[in-house]
Amino acid sequence: MRAEVEITGLGQAGEGVGRHEGLVLFVPGAVPGDRCRIAWEPGRRRMARARLLEVIEPSPDREAPPCPAFGTCGGCQLQAIGYARELREKRRIVEDALRRIGHLEVDVPACIGPGEAYGYRAKVSWPIRRGATGPLIGLFAAQSHDVVEQDGCAVLAPALRSLPSVLRQGMVDLGLSAWDGTLGLLRHAVARRARSGEIILTLVATAEDRRLGLLAGRVMSALPDVVGVAQSLHEGRGNRVLGGPAKLLAGVGEIEERILGLRFRVGPTSFFQVHPAAAERLFGTVLDWVGPGDDRAALDLYTGVGVLALLLAQAGYRVQGVEYDEEAVGFAARNAELNGLQAEFVAGDAQEAPLPGRDALLTLDPPRGGAQRLAERLAAQGPARVLYVSCDPATLARDAAILAAGGYRLRRVQPFDLFPRTAHVETVAEFLR
DSSP, X not given: OEEEEEOOEEOTTSOEEEEETTEEEXXXXXXXXXXXEEEOOTTOSSEEEOEEXXXXXXXXXXXXXXXXXXXXXXXXXXXXXXXXXXXXHHHHHHHHHHHHTTOOOOOOOOOBOOSOOSSOBOEEEEEEEEOSSSEEESEXXXXXXOEEOOTTOSSBOGGXXXXXXXXXXXXXXXXXXXXXXXXXXXXXEEEEEOTTSOEEEEEEESSOOHHHHHHHHHHHHHOTTEEEEEEEEOOSOSSOSOOSOOEEEEEOSOEEEEETTEEEEEOTTOOOOSOHHHHHHHHHHHHHHHOOOTTOEEEEESOTTTHHHXXXXXXXXXXXXXXXXXXXXXXXXXXXXXXXOOOEXXXXXXXXXXXXXXXSEEEEOOOXXXXXXXXXXXXXXXXXXXXXXXXXXXXXXXXXXXXHHTTOEEEEEEEEOSSTTSSOOEEEEEEEO
16 A cells, blocks of 8 residues: 655654554654655554655655664664654653553643753663674664664764774684574673763673683773673573673773762663763752652662662652662662662562552652553552653553552653653653552
8 A cells, every 4th residue: 555644743663653544654764744655565454554665745854864874773763853853752752642541631841851862872782693794793773683783873972883893803803703593602792881981891692702801801902991891691592682690801890970969880781871961850850859858768669770769868868779680789789888878778579569658759760661560559559659760651651540540640740851863752750649
């Protein structure tokens, strides 16, 4: 089937959305305001994924992507859209999810951007795959496990952009094989850069190999900002990036980040926001909303290395943080000591953690799948105030509906753009029982 359609919005995966005779069409590469010629498979009744054949009349918000790999690389979806329009669409995506999935009508304010839409990404995971002429190191193509090589990623912090070429040459020189889905030594390289400029690199390998230490030395010699290289052993065939705990190969095993004046030590595999400057705006909003603690209890679930928990402790709350990853719990306890703050951190399933009393504050920052079981427990017997930090509007809306059915009111929400030029949008939501 073929048709000409006007693109009126964006889907949650960053595709343009148009309509034709009652059919909702998702068009990758299309920009809101475009008039396009598209094609799709017949037989669909409600919605279909379409191919962009031609932009007949470009949107006034369409712009030339700065990255030559855009359109093949799956790392970004929105480089062809003006940034002001991107922020407007992200606000609309949050509003639409809350209304359509959560059945909640709420005034969603403008999405807060970070002020820098390129060169911001401080962490990246590069798949390493076997190619016809040598190892391929890049990012996956959209909807694929094919690797697209690009040494000049536009959203990546400039200091990280030369790492793939250095790794590639080192692998060739040392005879290190790349993963092909079944065999091969190196599967991924994960790099993180701190605001201080320090970089720590993790090599995800299928086996121990002394040559990995040689590769680590080569990388650190070529790139002095790389202060440490670790190895994570991944012997399975699953799609997850990291394997076992990181083992230091060379240099130091952790680097230091700063958020709103606090210091945080993080390791090679620790979760930490990829855009610290934007994260400061989000956490600053949370602190404004919760106000001074006055020695009240607070439970921070999915606490990670303790960023939000320690910001709450600094604001005067008596905080307990719960995190499944025992290594992260260790970092959180050390970060409390590093900042001279009192907080308790325990390892456990955040969705099954004992709930605090009615007067306590509960904060949560779950992964993309949300916290459905926790929301059901909160709806039955939760504290009077819940602050939910979400990285997926759809799962936030689902959990918000559960909380609303259990007697909570969604008081306010605020979207943030922590991942400019991608389809991701972060949201803070406050619920009152």
